[in-house]
Amino acid sequence: MTGMIEPITDPGSIEPEVVVTETVDGKQQSVHGRSPGQMAWIRLKRDRTARVTGALILGILLAAYGVPLWTAIYGTDAYAHNPDLLDRSSVPLGFVGVSGSHWLGILQGNGEDVLMQLLTGMRTSLTISIICAILATAIGAIIGATAGFLGGWVDAVINWIIDVMLSLPFLIVALAAFPIMQEVFFGGPSERPLILSGLMVTGILLIFGWVGTARLTRGQVISLREREFIEAARASGAGNWHIIFKQILPNVWAPILVSFSMAVPGFVGFQAYLAFLNIGVGHPHPDLGRLVNFAVGKMQGLNGWFLLVISGGTIFLLVLTFNLFGDAVRDALNPKSNR
Amino acid sequence: MTQTDAAAIPEQRAADARGPIMKVSKLTKHFPVRAGLLATKQNVRAVDGLEFEVGRGEALGLVGESGCGKTTTGRMLVRLLKPTAGEIVFDGKDITHLKGGSLRSLRQELQIIFQDPYSSLNPRHTVGAIVGMPLKVNKINPPGGVKKRVQELLELVGLNPEHYNRFPHEFSGGQRQRIGIARALALNPKMIIADEPVSALDVSIQAQVINLLRELQRELDLSFVFIAHDLSVVRHFCDRIAVMYLGKIVEVGDRVQIYEKPSHPYTKALLSAVPDVSKIGDKATGRIRLEGDVPTPINPPSGCRFRTRCWKATEKCATEEPPLVTTSTGATAACHYPETY
Numbered sequence: 001m002t003g004m005i006e007p008i009t010d011p012g013s014i015e016p017e018v019v020v021t022e023t024v025d026g027k028q029q030s031v032h033g034r035s036p037g038q039m040a041w042i043r044l045k046r047d048r049t050a051r052v053t054g055a056l057i058l059g060i061l062l063a064a065y066g067v068p069l070w071t072a073i074y075g076t077d078a079y080a081h082n083p084d085l086l087d088r089s090s091v092p093l094g095f096v097g098v099s100g101s102h103w104l105g106i107l108q109g110n111g112e113d114v115l116m117q118l119l120t121g122m123r124t125s126l127t128i129s130i131i132c133a134i135l136a137t138a139i140g141a142i143i144g145a146t147a148g149f150l151g152g153w154v155d156a157v158i159n160w161i162i163d164v165m166l167s168l169p170f171l172i173v174a175l176a177a178f179p180i181m182q183e184v185f186f187g188g189p190s191e192r193p194l195i196l197s198g199l200m201v202t203g204i205l206l207i208f209g210w211v212g213t214a215r216l217t218r219g220q221v222i223s224l225r226e227r228e229f230i231e232a233a234r235a236s237g238a239g240n241w242h243i244i245f246k247q248i249l250p251n252v253w254a255p256i257l258v259s260f261s262m263a264v265p266g267f268v269g270f271q272a273y274l275a276f277l278n279i280g281v282g283h284p285h286p287d288l289g290r291l292v293n294f295a296v297g298k299m300q301g302l303n304g305w306f307l308l309v310i311s312g313g314t315i316f317l318l319v320l321t322f323n324l325f326g327d328a329v330r331d332a333l334n335p336k337s338n339r
Numbered sequence: 340m341t342q343t344d345a346a347a348i349p350e351q352r353a354a355d356a357r358g359p360i361m362k363v364s365k366l367t368k369h370f371p372v373r374a375g376l377l378a379t380k381q382n383v384r385a386v387d388g389l390e391f392e393v394g395r396g397e398a399l400g401l402v403g404e405s406g407c408g409k410t411t412t413g414r415m416l417v418r419l420l421k422p423t424a425g426e427i428v429f430d431g432k433d434i435t436h437l438k439g440g441s442l443r444s445l446r447q448e449l450q451i452i453f454q455d456p457y458s459s460l461n462p463r464h465t466v467g468a469i470v471g472m473p474l475k476v477n478k479i480n481p482p483g484g485v486k487k488r489v490q491e492l493l494e495l496v497g498l499n500p501e502h503y504n505r506f507p508h509e510f511s512g513g514q515r516q517r518i519g520i521a522r523a524l525a526l527n528p529k530m531i532i533a534d535e536p537v538s539a540l541d542v543s544i545q546a547q548v549i550n551l552l553r554e555l556q557r558e559l560d561l562s563f564v565f566i567a568h569d570l571s572v573v574r575h576f577c578d579r580i581a582v583m584y585l586g587k588i589v590e591v592g593d594r595v596q597i598y599e600k601p602s603h604p605y606t607k608a609l610l611s612a613v614p615d616v617s618k619i620g621d622k623a624t625g626r627i628r629l630e631g632d633v634p635t636p637i638n639p640p641s642g643c644r645f646r647t648r649c650w651k652a653t654e655k656c657a658t659e660e661p662p663l664v665t666t667s668t669g670a671t672a673a674c675h676y677p678e679t680y
Binding site: 229237247 | 506
């Protein structure tokens, strides 16, 4: 044996019955196997829940991000005041103000259009939630993978930080942090650009949002690290870079994807929850959670009830749709359903 | 790559002018464990002073019950684990403390086949990527390209080369193990450590894989360390057998010495424990039942480690550790009172 890469052939010397018994179904043309990812995609396409909720999600995204278009078609935006449609105590005229130009009525107070408030509020909510989900998943995956792969004291420190984060009460920290952040960045609860206040909410959600993904990824990486194919790569002379990016990463993207698809509805819920408590993008920017809060303050009349059902129902629809879709993604990626 | 006459007698092989391909001396692995709150550091003495040689083109079997340190030994031989003490000489070079580039070039000559074909193949990689991985990692570009080489390897291990683009989950256990073997062969190693390569397979498939390994051994002039707990598989495949008990080798000998005239009482007991289908219903004929459990490797017995379960043990066994010496059968055994025939 001199040359490292000297071709070894003469398969004829292998016992023929070995070849025969172990050759699969005699297909001689070039066969392409399906990767686990491709199989998951096929399963997802076959899943009825996934198809329905997937279509619903597309519709929701279209409704939320088509707001400029809807404004042009519909004739009014979420910010326009309609004092002429309110009575002297600022209550909408007629049945909660429903009319041909305001399909879901108008808000008590300044008379903003409810439909546009909902659509624009959905946009606010989805933008914050999706950005949070992407960032939280990325941060969590990187931190978790680092802890899991390196182990030792790095793992211990990261685990300790995660434990601290989990022991902090999310709501109290958010309630305490938001006014301070407002004070520091804007000098008080004044009106401010949508993007800046959106970033603030994103930041608060992110402080806690990465922890779950980090734990998940850490566990996955630890269990993968002990698998024999990692040892096989090491025994062939592979370095850490190859092992992390070529061997481990392709095996953790599935749980990370599931964690992402479940994080979106989670953040929609949390964002609405915070907005209800006035930790949100702030007046006058439309926000689903604040709409619910607004409705709760008007419960003595029909206006409040109607608005509560509509805005609460919208949040419910968003969370349910994304959750069901996330469930379908998880089922499709479940390695147990591999043959 | 000459077609050596594979039936050559072990003695001749060991007498190869270049010396044995692998020589292991005083190989030791201790795993630190901490017991209790006020930790006094203790060691699991998984492997405790192994001595053996593997001749060129030879297959050395390493047998023993679970927990005796076989797998740890195998992992150390390919340097997946770092030995606590001792020395491994491979092809005339001390490889015990290799690092970096020289460790990488060693790994091209010394490969491992794993026990579990379900966990030893990355489920997200195609067969082509798995078998070609050692070539890619070492930046080797074989004549005709990686793909051609991988297909040759697949053919060599009895798989359809057209399965290049398939994924491991589409194969049976036996086929998966063949993929693992092809991967180990990708770098043209001189020696392969096979860590229980067939114990996860069906009996019918075991024979096929064993025969494949044997063919490869002849064709490629490979040396093997074959780790197993199944004595009949080892008998079929190996020229010489080393029997381990609690981190130590108790007996080394060729097939006849070990299977027909075992010198060490432990070897004898181990052999008598193999169920024999042809003797079902007979009154237990010379079956030796060992009493008690294997002692803990954290605190192994003094003297001979087998004495707590040995029917021949005396005072001497507790005080004096028996050295590995040649016995009347020609094998080497570590026993004060070896069996005689």
